[in-house]
Amino acid sequence: MKTSIHNLKILDIPKIKDPRGNIAIVEKDVIPFEIQRIYYLFDVPSGSKRGGHAHKTLNQFLIALSGSFDVIVKDGIEENRITLNNPSKGLLITSGIWRELENFSSGAVCLVVASDVYKEEDYIRNFKKFVSHNK
Numbered sequence: 062m063k064t065s066i067h068n069l070k071i072l073d074i075p076k077i078k079d080p081r082g083n084i085a086i087v088e089k090d091v092i093p094f095e096i097q098r099i100y101y102l103f104d105v106p107s108g109s110k111r112g113g114h115a116h117k118t119l120n121q122f123l124i125a126l127s128g129s130f131d132v133i134v135k136d137g138i139e140e141n142r143i144t145l146n147n148p149s150k151g152l153l154i155t156s157g158i159w160r161e162l163e164n165f166s167s168g169a170v171c172l173v174v175a176s177d178v179y180k181e182e183d184y185i186r187n188f189k190k191f192v193s194h195n196k
C-alpha cells in the first residue's frame with residue numbers, strides 16, 4: 062500500500078508549564094496507536110547517522126527529548142527533512158516511510174514510541190526494495 066510523506070504529522074504533546082520546570086505528558090490519547098515499546102538513542106557521536114530503513118507495519122512517534130536532530134523522510138517519490146528540537150512536539154511516522162536520522166547535536170536524545178515490539182522481519186533495509194514495496 063502506498064504511503065505518502067504528506068501523511069506524516071508533527072503532534073503537540075500536552076505540557077504543564079511551571080517555573081520549577083515543565084512536564085510534557087504522552088498519555089494514550091496523544092498518539093494514534095497503542096504503545097508496545099519505547100527506546101531511545103543517546104550518546105550519538107557527532108556526524109553519526111541512524112535509521113536508513115522503513116517498516117512494513119510499525120508506527121513510530123519520535124521526540125527530541127534533549128538537543129536536536131534531523132529526520133529525513135522518503136516515500137519513494139518525495140522526501141522532506143524535519144528538524145526535531147522541541148521536547149513538547151513529536152513526529153508521527155507511519156509504516157511505509159523510509160527514514161534517516163542525522164545532524165545530532167551534542168547530548169541529543171531521541172525517544173521513539175513504537176506500536177509493536179522489535180521484529181527484524183518488519184524492517185525494509187534496502188532502499189530499492191522499499192521503493193518497489195511502496196508502489
Ligand code: TYD
Nearest residue numbers: 098100102110111112113114178179180181
Ligand atoms: P535499528 O532499528 O536499525 O537502529 P536505528 O534505526 O535507530 O539506527 O537497530 C539497530 C540494531 O539494534 C539492530 O541490530 C536491531 C537492534 N534493535 C533491537 O534489538 N531492538 C530494538 O528495539 C531496536 C530499536 C533495535
